[in-house]
Amino acid sequence: MTSPLLTTGDAPEQLTLDQINATVSVEEVVAGFVPPPRFATASFATYQPDPVEPSQTAAVAQLQTYVSELAPEDKPRARFFGRWRRQAEPDGPRGIYLDGGYGVGKTHLLASSYHATSGLKAYLSFQELAYVIGAMGMVSSVEAFRRYTLLCVDEFELDDVGNTMLAKTFITNLTQGQTHIITTSNTLPSDLGQGRFAAENFRREIGQIAAAFKVLRIEGRDYRQRNYQPDTLSQGLLTDQQLKDAFTAYHSTRGAKLYASFAELTAHLARLHPISYQRLLAPLGAVFIEGLAPMDDQNIALRFVHLIDKLYDQGIHLAVSAQCDLADIFSQEYRDKGYAKKYRRCLSRIGELLQEPG
Ligand SMILES: Nc1ncnc2c1ncn2[C@@H]1O[C@H](COP(=O)(O)OP(=O)(O)OP(=O)(O)O)[C@@H](O)[C@H]1O
Ligand SMILES: [Mg+2]
Known part of the structure; x- marks a missing residue:
């Protein structure tokens, strides 16, 4: 009701x-795949890198380059070169993992990347993603998100075996297509799950998740x-x-x-x-x-x-x-x-x- x-x-x-x-x-969750009100207008221009933290300036530059190179399949040039682009692309990580302490501006940069990207894009928290995959099923979820040029996932974290397996399957499947993922976390990919469940028994899966991302470490103090x-x-x-x-x-x-x-x-x-x-x-x-x-x-x-x-x-x-x-x-x-x-x-x-x- x-x-x-x-x-x-x-x-x-x-x-x-x-x-x-x-x-x-689920429909309401899917419809809300946009940055939340606090980050509705966040942009690279309003991010002020701390002059004593070179990693912040570097992160902005790398993200700007990354999103500027995303060529959605629906653009004529991308359609024409689509095959060629996929073959020429190196096998390395396709995603970006923004790692850093709290309040250093990871989410601000994630939302900025979303706003700076043309093409089909979605922004959601890892928890929302896990919920949607649980509700729609893995195959339908991969199929649905495969159409996206960019997927922005805030607060990546692994709490249990279930979401570790789910994240591994989803990310490895999705990044084989045209979709690029940017994610934020307070924990390095290799340390995900530590202290929360027997993560050492899932090194292989966590390693596969980590392999999908290039880590951009953002140093600095809590901006808040x-x-x-x-x-x-x-x-x-x-x-x-x-x-x-x-x-x-x-x-x-x-x-x-x-x-x-x-x-x-x-x-x-x-x-x-x-x-x-x-x-x-x-x-x-x-x-x-x-x-x-x-x-x-x-x-x-x-x-x-x-x-x-x-x-x-x-x-x-x-x-x-x-x-x-x-x-x-x-x-x-x-x-x-x-x-x-x-x-x-x-x-x-x-x-x-x-x-x-x-
Ligand atoms: N360098 C910056 N320039 C301008 N605003 C910033 C900067 N860094 C952070 N902020 C602002 O400070 C607040 C906290 O930043 P944000 O939420 O992006 O940090 P975070 O690294 O994602 O932290 P958390 O770990 O809590 O998720 C936001 O309002 C954000 O817009
Ligand atoms: Mg954040």
Whole structure:
């Protein structure tokens, strides 16, 4: 059932979690294969390489060359030389893998590459890709994406054996055709999966994935920290009363506002497939979370991280009150293990979101 709130165009100023129908269809996921609002206008021109980090200038130049050389089959010249081009192309990696710490601008460069490419192109997260392949089947997915000139995949990561096998089959099949892939990750291809599952037993598959890409390593500091220092991360937090007052006073220009306690929110997230979080957020312009608290359960933590990722991508205003410092929301039990980078990246994103004006 489609919620009337999502279709009438005159949505109320305020919504509760239960009023939002968040179930998403495969068709909706496919239709959303474009960069999210935060990166809707990202371009090579607006990327400012750090003068002390030559890898940033080099990455921009290499990506610009890469996308300028993509010749879609639908161009007359490409059709004429299509056969010849394929035969002359070296057997080396066809894809580009943007590797680097969080906040160095990988996604900005990925979206810039998308915008700079003519021809059929798609932009989606690795999680969305895995979901679409799961829903459509491998053969249909390869067939569908084979028509694309460029596939931009944000946040490549391997969490388990299932998505390792899926990624290997999809990437090796797709890159045999005309499709080029650019992907971003916080982890080098050879280190994918480490600390998350018995990745050492899948060296061969991970090696095949790695072989499809040329790695561009981007060094540098977290660009988001131009607005805050990590040790001042918690300064953006409010008290419960301040949060209530901020909610009452808030008038969003771009969607409804949602106020939820942290407990309510985590219970709600557990009932949804993570692919639906984007839909949950779709009618919203602002989210107010009361009583953020340390998360003992890693499943709760990973769902929360995913929600923040989507909130961040969609550019939705966030305000939070908390029972602890932000740095302590992820339990020490798990935060230094396989998902450590994911948790640190989440804190970086919350830090930026809390600084942004509504
Ligand atoms: N060199 C830069 N010039 C201009 N804007 C930048 C630059 N680097 C990053 N940004 C901006 O900083 C924010 C963070 O960058 P981005 O999300 O691209 O980083 P990332 O490397 O993908 O990080 P993450 O690991 O969190 O995914 C974005 O708003 C992006 O547009
Ligand atoms: Mg990114």
